[in-house]
Amino acid sequence: MYDSPSFLHAGDQALVVELGDSIDLKTNRRVHALMRAVEATPVPGVTDVVPSYRSLLVNYDPLIITATELRERVETLEKKLNDRDVKPKRVVRIPILYGGQFGPDLGFVASHAGLHPMEVVDLHSGVDYPVFMIGFSPGFPYLGGMSKRLAAPRLDTPRTETPAGSVGIAESQTGIYPVASPGGWRLIGRTPLRMFHPERVPPSLLAPGDVVRFEPLKSENEYLRLQAEGRHALIAERPS
Amino acid sequence: MTETLRIVAPGLLTTVQDLGRFGYQRFGVPVSGAMDGFALRAANLLVGNEEGAAGLELTVIGPTIAFTTDTRIAVTGADLSPELDGNPIPLWQAVDANAGSRLTFGSARDGLRSWLAAAGGIDVPVVMGSRSTYVRGGIGGLKGRPLIAGDALETLDHAGLSTARRMPQDFTAPSYAGSFELRVVLGPQDSAFTDDAIAALLGSTYSISMDQDRMGCRLEGPALKHKSGPDIVSDGSPLGAIQVPGDGKPIVLLADRGTTGGYTKIATVIGADVGRLAQAMPGDEAAFRAVSVDDAQALLREQRAVLTAIRRGADRAAAAQRIAIRIDGRPVEVLDESGAPVTLPDWPERVDGVTLKSASAASGGTRHEFEVELRERG
Incomplete structure (x- = not known):
């Protein structure tokens, strides 16, 4: 993390506020805290903010605020961030049915790691994952923190259709496909929750800065019951 | 509805x-x-x-x-x-x-x-x-x-809307044929590129490829070389950003661009110019010119001023149509036979050859009668 933010012009209507140049939790939490601060103020003329691993893209209307004013406002907000501001605000528990038809690559990931499939499930559901950012496609979370032992190569030939809710592994990353799409990740399970729905407010179950905890479901019946309930929702709580 | x-x-x-x-x-x-x-x-x-x-x-x-x-x-x-x-x-x-x-x-x-x-x-x-x-x-x-x-x-219901408006008189409809210039602000990652790459971007022309849609527009031209690799830690993608992957071929990110990306962005097409890419035909040539953020924003204000002029057009036109004359140095109101202010016809094309209008103006107790003659220009 930098000692103080670095400001980069991205054209005449956006400013990149870089807080660091690496993927680490401390920098990332500060990015989300800064986003919340910009929005809570609110800073006039800001049209949209896009948080990512280590920077905040602040889109603005130069007819309302100049780049210099904007920079000063953001600098002041950044300086004021305290320990409480940078703490994650939500833990989102996501039920997953691992293996079987819902996680056809669980066996591959297990044998690649030299583990029993149950050990893969324990390792995968045993840690908290920070949502570093959401991007690539609507609702797609970039999660950090997966056990390195679970790393597995992508499929040689991507699937033409990966069902919505699929939980996969690609190299050292894990993620959830929010909507059905082609993809090459190794699928180890699936959630019955609807991760992304354009007409819901907010549309994405996960927000950048959340913490995700995967909870193994015991049976297909449980999965189907949750799916039938049409649960978008989640069990969210303030982290302890 | x-x-x-x-x-x-x-x-x-x-x-x-x-x-x-x-x-x-x-x-x-x-x-x-x-x-x-x-x-x-x-x-x-x-x-x-x-x-x-x-x-x-x-x-x-x-x-x-x-x-x-x-x-x-x-x-x-x-x-x-x-x-x-x-x-x-x-x-x-x-x-x-x-x-x-x-x-x-x-x-x-x-x-x-x-x-x-x-x-x-x-x-x-x-x-x-x-x-x-x-x-x-x-x-x-x-x-x-x-x-x-x-x-x-x-x-949606338009009962309460303003009446039709027109473009300002000095507006010239853009022509989209052939080569064009795109003004850019360098960065956010211009420092990731060699001096030669910056010089190539600003000193050569790039042609619009077939590979273009609402997401972006890929350009063909001199390859833009990175100092040390094309990747950055993924960050937000602004409108008009020119991202350069490992092959050195620039891609301008447009309306449907992904929200984040992991390639270096050498420059960003300014807000006043980015819409021009909507009209770019494969084979058309684009030249990039660097401007400062202040200049880019001034250009955007100029463009927005055209919109303000459309919005205010009716009022301004009405004000401009009042005929102002002075008698003995004092402004007087010019009235027609009914006593209403004389104004020019709403729009010039409605002027049919020459229009004569009887008018009068009062000054210092004297009433002046005269005729206003409207002539079509050219």
């Missing part, structure tokens, strides 16, 4: 667009919206709408549209040869379209994309704060997809 128009034939790619979907990029939802925001804003103002109303974006081959209610329309952007009931209609101008009439398009004479505004604005459900269609994600517009034959579109 009234059903106002029906799509008889959809054309190549006709979508509902407004100025875009803001506030949801953090969830990975692209902004979308009209590829040339200025042209949509202008079309809206011309028919009396607010700038941000939803209209239709037409691509190369325009649709055939049947009007089912009387409305007022304006077409801006490319010249796709629009005709109303077989008669060519002007671009950048409000036109009345009556129930039963039919709007058709012919060949793409100049540019690729047009925007059609209808009085009231196209009414489709607002999804995440916008009516724009993001086709790839199936979000917004009409059922998240391009329009197809048989689609009926409603417009």
Whole structure:
């Protein structure tokens, strides 16, 4: 993390506020805290903010605020961030049915790691994952923190259709496909929750800065019951 | 809400667009919206709408549209040869379209994309704060997809709207033929490129490739070399950013761009110019010129001032039409025979040759009678 933010012009209507140049939790939490601060103020003329691993893209209307004013406002907000501001605000528990038809690559990931499939499930559901950012496609979370032992190569030939809710592994990353799409990740399970729905407010179950905890479901019946309930929702709580 | 128009034939790619979907990029939802925001804003103002109303974006081959209610329309952007009931209609101008009439398009004479505004604005459900269609994600517009034959579109009530407006007199409709210049602000990652790469970007021309759509536009030309690799830790993708992957070929990111990306961005096309890429034909050549952020913002203000001029056009024109004369150095009001202020006819084309108007003005107890003569210029 930098000692103080670095400001980069991205054209005449956006400013990149870089807080660091690496993927680490401390920098990332500060990015989300800064986003919340910009929005809570609110800073006039800001049209949209896009948080990512280590920077905040602040889109603005130069007819309302100049780049210099904007920079000063953001600098002041950044300086004021305290320990409480940078703490994650939500833990989102996501039920997953691992293996079987819902996680056809669980066996591959297990044998690649030299583990029993149950050990893969324990390792995968045993840690908290920070949502570093959401991007690539609507609702797609970039999660950090997966056990390195679970790393597995992508499929040689991507699937033409990966069902919505699929939980996969690609190299050292894990993620959830929010909507059905082609993809090459190794699928180890699936959630019955609807991760992304354009007409819901907010549309994405996960927000950048959340913490995700995967909870193994015991049976297909449980999965189907949750799916039938049409649960978008989640069990969210303030982290302890 | 009234059903106002029906799509008889959809054309190549006709979508509902407004100025875009803001506030949801953090969830990975692209902004979308009209590829040339200025042209949509202008079309809206011309028919009396607010700038941000939803209209239709037409691509190369325009649709055939049947009007089912009387409305007022304006077409801006490319010249796709629009005709109303077989008669060519002007671009950048409000036109009345009556129930039963039919709007058709012919060949793409100049540019690729047009925007059609209808009085009231196209009414489709607002999804995440916008009516724009993001086709790839199936979000917004009409059922998240391009329009197809048989689609009926409603417009919002336009009873309270302003009357038709016009472009300012000094506005020249843009021509989109051939080569063009794009002004850029260098960065955010210009320091990741060699000096030669910056010199190549600003000193050569790049041609528009076939590989272009609403997401972005890939350019062909001298490869842009990185100092040490094309990758950065993924961050937000601003509109107009010129990202350069490992092959050195620049891609300008446009309306439907992904919200984040991991390639270095050498420069960013300025807001006043980015809409020009909506009209770029494969093979057209673009030259990049670097400007400062201040200059870019001044250019954007200039462009927005045109919109303000359209909005205020009616008032300003009315004020300008008052005839001001002085008698013995004092301004006096010029009145016609009924005692009303003499004004020029609403619009110059309504001047038919020479118009004479009897007028009078009073000054210091003396009443002066005279005639005002209006002549068509040229």
